[in-house]
Every structure is written in structure tokens, then in C-alpha cells.
Amino acid sequence: MHEAPPTAPAAPPAVSEPLAPGLKQRHLTMLGLGGVIGAGLFVGSGAGIAVAGPAIVVSYLIAGALAMLVMRMLGEMSAAMPASGSFSVHAERALGRWAGFSVGWLYWFLLVVVLAVEATAAAQIAHGWAPAVEPWAWVLLFMVVFTAANLTAVKNFGEFEFWFASLKVGAIVLFLGLGVLAVFGWLPDTDPVGMTNLTGQGGFLPNGWGGVVAGVLTVVFAFGGLEVVTIAAAETADPARAVGRAVRSAVVRILFFYVGSMLVIVTVLPWTAQQAGLSPYVKVLDAIGVPSAGQIMNIVVFVALLSALNANLYGSSRMVFSLAERGEAPRGLLKVSGGSRGQEGGSQGQPGTDGASGTGGGVPRRAVLASVAFGFVSVLLNLLWPDTVYLYMLNSVGAVLLFVWALIAASQLRLRARLEREAPQALELRMWCFPYLTWLTLAGLLGVLLLMLTDDGARPQVLWSAGATALVVLVAVVRQRRERQERERSGPGRSGREGYGRERSGFTHR
Numbered sequence: 001m002h003e004a005p006p007t008a009p010a011a012p013p014a015v016s017e018p019l020a021p022g023l024k025q026r027h028l029t030m031l032g033l034g035g036v037i038g039a040g041l042f043v044g045s046g047a048g049i050a051v052a053g054p055a056i057v058v059s060y061l062i063a064g065a066l067a068m069l070v071m072r073m074l075g076e077m078s079a080a081m082p083a084s085g086s087f088s089v090h091a092e093r094a095l096g097r098w099a100g101f102s103v104g105w106l107y108w109f110l111l112v113v114v115l116a117v118e119a120t121a122a123a124q125i126a127h128g129w130a131p132a133v134e135p136w137a138w139v140l141l142f143m144v145v146f147t148a149a150n151l152t153a154v155k156n157f158g159e160f161e162f163w164f165a166s167l168k169v170g171a172i173v174l175f176l177g178l179g180v181l182a183v184f185g186w187l188p189d190t191d192p193v194g195m196t197n198l199t200g201q202g203g204f205l206p207n208g209w210g211g212v213v214a215g216v217l218t219v220v221f222a223f224g225g226l227e228v229v230t231i232a233a234a235e236t237a238d239p240a241r242a243v244g245r246a247v248r249s250a251v252v253r254i255l256f257f258y259v260g261s262m263l264v265i266v267t268v269l270p271w272t273a274q275q276a277g278l279s280p281y282v283k284v285l286d287a288i289g290v291p292s293a294g295q296i297m298n299i300v301v302f303v304a305l306l307s308a309l310n311a312n313l314y315g316s317s318r319m320v321f322s323l324a325e326r327g328e329a330p331r332g333l334l335k336v337s338g339g340s341r342g343q344e345g346g347s348q349g350q351p352g353t354d355g356a357s358g359t360g361g362g363v364p365r366r367a368v369l370a371s372v373a374f375g376f377v378s379v380l381l382n383l384l385w386p387d388t389v390y391l392y393m394l395n396s397v398g399a400v401l402l403f404v405w406a407l408i409a410a411s412q413l414r415l416r417a418r419l420e421r422e423a424p425q426a427l428e429l430r431m432w433c434f435p436y437l438t439w440l441t442l443a444g445l446l447g448v449l450l451l452m453l454t455d456d457g458a459r460p461q462v463l464w465s466a467g468a469t470a471l472v473v474l475v476a477v478v479r480q481r482r483e484r485q486e487r488e489r490s491g492p493g494r495s496g497r498e499g500y501g502r503e504r505s506g507f508t509h510r
Contacts, residue, residue, distance in 0.1 A: 020362025027158030032229040032250025034165020038304045040222035047276035052215030053206035054266040059215030064255040067223035069441045070405045073412040075247030078230035080426035082239030085322025086230040094414035098476040104323045110397040111316035116378030122305040147372045164307035171300045179264030182288045224401045228315040244429040316371040321364040337363040396468040398461025
């Protein structure tokens with residue numbers, strides 16, 4: 001066979017992690033603690049109590065256990081293979097390009113839609129404090145402020161999240177302390193509560209185990225957000241060690257905060273006193289005589305929403321940057337702000353900097369702007385068509401988190417065996433009872449999805465999310481097939497993406 005003359009390989013569609021390591025361990029630890037504590041806990045937990053009664057504690061234990069197992073798996077892979085794309089990179093290495101493309105774009109879409117929800121909800125609270133300022137103006141202000149914070153050095157994002165999370169964690173610790181004092185009657189003008197509210201009003205299981213299951217469906221999504229920890233770990237000085245510490249501390253403490261809070265709430269007050277849409281925390285604080293409890297919780301929820309907005313903007317920008325790095329998003333998104341690492345990349349023929357310098361070195365500014373741009377579009381849709389287009393968008397991402405978790409588990413099943421064979425020294429953090437707990441987690445996630453299909457309120461979310469997922473997977477498969485056909489027609493010269501894939505599929509322990 002005639003040998004083709006040598007040709008220069010196509011430029012690889014990626015750079016090698018040009019992001020600046022600006023996050024410290026305290027940033028990552030507090031991000032893990034506070035990133036998941038949001039309005040879903042402070043307000044949304046009321047709906048769970050209304051359907052499960054005191055057994056909401058069991059619902060949170062089950063949902064928390066699922067989240068804890070998923071995070072352990074994700075922590076194992078992220079400690080061994082730190083990357084700004086986290087589970088999207090892991091899915092590509094384990095299952096193929098279609099999986100990395102699909103989970104990356106689905107998660108990005110989830111974050112930017114939820115980002116708009118959080119901005120809108122925070123604007124409604126601020127509008128209540130300052131009625132003269134329209135909600136859209138508050139949304140604009142929040143988006144501008146947090147976009148600016150994410151366009152500068154990553155340490156600014158870390159500092160924002162550190163103090164936001166500290167306030168939320170401090171509020172929960174104070175709430176737990178006051179609740180325990182109220183249970184034992186150690187507060188002024190209070191009597192010991194005992195176990196009355198846990199065993200009265202129908203008992204601990206007033207709606208049976210069906211209520212517990214309904215509670216799980218209500219609260220499981222409140223644990224979403226922990227994934228950002230492993231995305232952020234890639235921008236620390238020692239990613240492997242940082243993600244291991246953050247996962248170990250965050251999961252257990254968050255489970256304690258969630259379950260502990262619910263136990264205090266259903267012990268201090270009868271579960272029948274709670275209503276969906278109203279904060280059970282406010283009810284408890286009012287009952288034990290804390291003045292202005294409603295406004296205090298409004299402040300806490302406001303901070304929680306802004307914290308989640310900030311974290312989601314960060315996570316979405318890093319995810320789309322990682323997709324661009326692997327050739328799954330426009331290459332222009334690889335531009336990073338000025339800094340020594342970015343300048344080195346530019347000098348070596350890789351995508352360079354955008355000319356910025358100073359404290360913003362190593363920040364993917366175009367990726368940030370792309371993510372916030374869609375956030376602005378989502379906010380506009382929310383303002384114009386809250387009951388039509390925007391509702392469809394929310395439904396289309398309603399169950400995406402469960403699909404992402406399932407792909408994390410499937411990726412860990414494949415990568416764990418490969419790691420043990422090729423790089424066992426990289427397994428600093430190991431999944432418990434592998435592979436049995438991984439399979440149990442997959443079964444649990446499938447069970448939650450099936451139960452959602454039987455629920456009239458949750459069924460549209462599963463169906464719309466499944467449709468969105470199928471569409472993204474179809475696009476990924478078509479792209480991959482088309483590229484394969486182009487390579488076959490072009491001959492061996494078009495080897496850039498394959499070389500990149502082989503190079504990146506190896507395990508590097510940093």
C-alpha cells in the first residue's frame with residue numbers, strides 16, 4: 001500500500017489546564033459545607049415535612065446517604081484525576097466521548113437555568129425590602145456583581161463563597177443550639193417538649209412508609225451542588241489532597257446539618273404546623289420567641305440564594321471551559337485572562353490570554369461570559385413567560401441531577417478497575433465496599449426516577465429531562481460518527497483528536 005507523506009497533525013482541541021490555582025483548602029472545605037445549603041433546605045423542607053411528618057428525618061437520611069455515596073465515588077475519581085471538568089472528564093475516560101459531551105452540556109444547562117431561578121428568587125426578597133426598585137433591576141445588579149467577581153481572580157470567588165457559606169453554617173449551628181435548648185425547656189418561658197411531637201398527631205409515620213418515599217422525592221434535589229467541590233479542586237495547589245479532605249468533611253457535616261435541623265423542627269413543633277412554601281425554620285424561631293424571626297430567615301435565605309448563584313456561575317463556566325478544552329465546545333472559550341500560565345500557553349502555540357493582567361490571571365473569562373449570557377436569557381424568559389417557556393426549561397432540567405449522579409456511578413465502576421490495574425497509587429480516596437455500594441447507589445437512583453414517574457407532580461420533570469437527555473446524547477453520537485467518517489476520508493493525517501484522547505486517557509497523579 002502506498003504510504004501517505006507525513007503531514008502535521010491537527011492542533012489538539014485543548015490546552016493543559018491553564019487555570020490558576022487560586023483556591024485554598026479553607027475555600028474548598030467551606031464550599032463543600034455551604035454550597036449545598038440553600039433555599040431548598042431553609043424553605044423547601046416544609047413541603048417534605050407536610051408529606052412525611054416526623055419521618056422526614058428518615059427521608060433526609062435516605063437522600064443524604066445517596067448523595068454521600070455519589071460524592072464518595074466522585075471524590076475517588078477526582079482525587080486520582082483532578083480536572084476542571086470533573087465528572088464530565090471522568091465520563092469521557094470511562095464511557096467514551098458521547099458520555100463526556102452529554103453529561104457536561106446537561107450539567108451546564110442545569111446550572112445556568114437554576115442560576116436564573118436563584119437570581120429571580122433573591123430579587124423578590126430584595127424587592128420586599130425596597131419596593132421602589134423593580135425585581136428586574138435587582139436581577140441585573142446581582143448578575144453584574146457576581147459576573148465581575150468571577151471575571152477576576154478565582155480567589156475572589158473563593159472568598160465570596162467562604163463568607164457566604166460561613167454565614168449559612170453559622171445560622172444552622174445557632175438554630176440547632178436554640179432548638180436543643182427549647183427541647184429541654186432551658187430557654188426563658190419554655191417547658192420541656194419531650195417526645196410528644198414525634199409520637200403524637202398520627203405517630204412518627206403518620207402517612208406510613210409511602211410518606212417517607214414521598215419525602216425522599218421532595219428533598220433529594222436539595223443535596224445538589226456538592227459536585228462543584230470537585231470542579232473547584234482543580235484550581236487548588238494540591239488538587240488530589242484538597243478534594244479528598246473536602247469530600248470527607250463536607251458530606252458528613254452536611255448530613256448532620258440537614259438531619260439535625262429536621263430532627264429539631266419536628267421535635268419542637270407538631271409536624272401539622274408546617275406548610276409547603278413556608279419556612280419551618282421561621283415557625284420554630286417564632287415558637288421559641290426569637291424576635292423578627294421571619295426577617296432573620298429572609299436574610300439567611302437571601303444570602304443562601306446569592307451563594308448558590310455565585311457557585312453555579314463558577315461551576316458552569318468551568319464545565320463549559322472543560323468541554324472546550326476537549327473539543328466539545330467552541331475553541332474560543334479557552335481564552336483565559338492574563339497570568340504567567342496563560343502567557344506560557346500562548347507562547348507555545350496553545351490558546352493564549354485575552355490580554356488581561358493583574359489579579360485576574362488564569363480565569364476563563366469567555367466561558368464566564370457565555371454562562372452568564374444564558375443566565376440573562378433565562379431571567380428574561382422568566383419575566384416574559386413564567387408559566388410557559390420558562391416552565392418547560394425548568395422541567396427539562398428537573399431530573400438531570402439524578403442522571404448526572406447515575407453517570408458518575410457508572411463512570412466509577414469502569415475507572416476504579418482501570419485505576420487499580422494501571423495506577424493504584426492514585427487511589428488516595430476509595431469508595432467503600434466497591435463495587436457493591438456503587439451498584440446499590442445506581443439501583444437507588446433508578447428507584448427514585450421510577451417513583452417520580454408514579455407521582456403526578458414529578459412525572460413531567462422526569463419525562464422532559466429524559467427528552468432533553470436523549471436529545472443531547474443523540475447530538476453527541478451523531479457528532480462522534482460524523483468525525484469518524486471525516487477521519488476515514490481524510491486519512492491518517494487527521495490525528496489530532498485521537499492523539500489528544502490517548503494522551504488524556506492516562507492517569508496522572510498530581
